[in-house]
Amino acid sequence: MRILIIGNGIAGGEVAFGLRRAGSADEITILSAEEVPEYDPCSLPYFLGRDVPRPRVFRRRFEDYSSAGIRLETGDAAVAIDPQARRVHTSSGREYAFDRLVLAHGGSLFVPPIPGIDKPGVHRCKQLPEADRLDRHRGSAAVVIGSGAIGIEAAEALKKRGYAVTVIEVMDWILPALFDPETAGRLKRRLERCGIAALTGERVLRIEGTQAVAAVVTDRRTIACDTVVLATGIVPGVALARTAGIEVGRGIRVNERLETRVSGIFACGDCVETVDACTGEDAMFQLKHNAIEQARIVVRNLRGEPAAYPGAWAFARAHFFDTHAVSFGKTTRATQCELGQLEIIEREAGEDYLRVILKEGIIVGGQAIGRFADAAGLLIGAMWRRESIPLLRARRELLGGPPTATPWTTRKLGELLGLTG
């Protein structure tokens, strides 16, 4: 069987090599828009900040593909799919025939319509060539637009490289998709203590400069700078799927086997719209672990074993200098349009902070800074098991009784949430 994979990222690589690990003798081709073997986008900020040397961003070498008998076509992007003829057309005019097709081409940076956004000095750090360009750039003052995880990581990297750094966030708090204002406010103070300015509730109006970037103008001020980094979010790549008449929502629509409406065409990674493993709601968590797990489900289905994808999970760390924080599940904002009684459990010890969000007595999300974050796994486990916190509270004696009566993870959970009294 001819299996064609579009995209040589986390998901695409996992499908190709996962097939071989599973003993597949199929003809496997990966079509890649990039020139390099698979690298990890998550590693890019740490290469940029010189925490690790550049080769550490790669997940594979060219030899890995040849020795696994996987054909890798580089520097050629898929532009259209003909589902009837079972062919993919590329930007260089080539055609690839397939029996099974896997869409694993991820997403692209959302570029806001800001005047001046094309000026030299405006950078991105989603892909390796972009990180390389930013690495070679010689500047001294940077403005990072967007304070999501990527924006904060880019800001830290540039700070380490000696830049003066300002992060601008249009929402009222930083890391708005991952944290509630109470947690984010604490993180913002810590960011500023590291010498990174964070401006929230502020909108970028334009980027100025005659030749190259000279300033960023917001609705409140003008910030002189020679470097701008766009960290304005990732939008799933859906245009390619549309050419095949595949149904798309926010991302490519797939069934629980991760097959699109067109039989024999699968999709996985940042380009798909899936469900939240905990709640069953539509979800777009564009995270590495989800890309890997989805790719493994696609492999099993391609091998003829019907495998259902249980859903994606939200989990992200926020880490800069000596600050360590984590977020999982839903934020308060994400639960706002839902029915059900919300309860927030907060704990604070010095600079450490814990915030757990319960809905109808079940953990639906949490955020932690410092020492509390070290126990995040216990909270995530309780969320997945849908453990009832009111029940724990009511049966407090179980948390202190003989060690065998209650699993230690539950007992530690009780302690963490302050239920043991």
Next chain:
Amino acid sequence: MKEPSAPNTLIHVIAERCSGCRRCEIACSMVHCGIPTPQRSRIRILPLPRRTGFIPVLCQACEDAPCLKTCPMNARLRTAEGAVVTDEESCIGCRACLYICPYGAPTVSPDDGKTLTCDRCAGEPGGPWCVAACRDCGALEAVRPEELFVRGSRAAARTLRHVWSPPRSRRCAS
């Protein structure tokens, strides 16, 4: 291409036997760092609330380990023996592996903030040092994975019989 997905030596924890003496922590830091520093131990003794018991916590080298998938640097590696360890050359100390671990098993090194986990003392002729150090209490045993089920179920059955023995009247007549 076949990669091991599960360890071929496991350390079976029998928490009821743990006295909280922390000799395992000393042994672990000795074998890995050459000096007794419990902060650098890859096994840690967790006291339960009100010190009602102690739990030896160490990496279980999960079959589908979430840390392997969440590490932004791909620094969590499955060794040929099936253990899951941190590649210190790539680790940036972000603690993603610690945060996603159901047991919070990885230790954060006090030296450089990178994570440390149990490698089952790979290459040590006498097997894991913590197991040897725990001889008196017997809370740690080195076992093969297939043994673990049997031992675990037997131990659980023993304690459950003790904790939840049914009232006399409801016992089956035999």
